[in-house]
Amino acid sequence: MPKYTVGSTMRRLFRVSAAPRLFTVSLAFTISLPTVAVFPPDSDRLLQEGHLSMAKAVASDAKPDTATANSMPPARDPKLAVEEEYQMARRLNTVQSLELFIARHPDDPLAARARADLRSLSR
Template sequence: MPRRSLPAGLFGALIALAGLDHQAFGGLPVMVEKAKADDNGKAARAPSMPMARDPAVAVAEEYEAARRKGTREALELFIARHGDAPLAEQARAELKRLSR
């Protein structure tokens, strides 16, 4: 067996081992079988994003943080960000108490 045919035979064996799932088309692999994307037996995937928080809870937490800080700047920032929130009135009252 000439030395030259060994690499060619090895190359042919590798192509045969690769299977018939892919065929070369212009040097690029191409799928020849139908994709199995409709597996009904699989469990549903978990959502990629967590559920949105309740905005009222987030505003209440922010108010409590501003109240714990106890500075004019913290309360003014809360009022500027959440002026329409029900807790904004409490923040305004707290701000008046601090200015006395």
């Protein structure tokens, strides 16, 4: 009794020779290899979307806690941010920009200056 393998049985059933299948597999590999070389997968995106289950490597002399602490930028000074927003509203010099600043920062001391600018602009 001859010994059959899955591949030989499939070839017998569907009358497919091994040569075209081998050619198809090698052709697919040949096409996919340059594609991966030209468009490599973005590992950061894959990590964020949960496709990969590995973590980023940390330098051997760095502690894991310091690696994440150094990657986070320091917080901005909120007063400086409000001042920059007020200066932008003044540069635009429109009713809408000043009203938006007043609506976003009604209790800030610069809101009083923005209200005065708004009154002088409305005249």
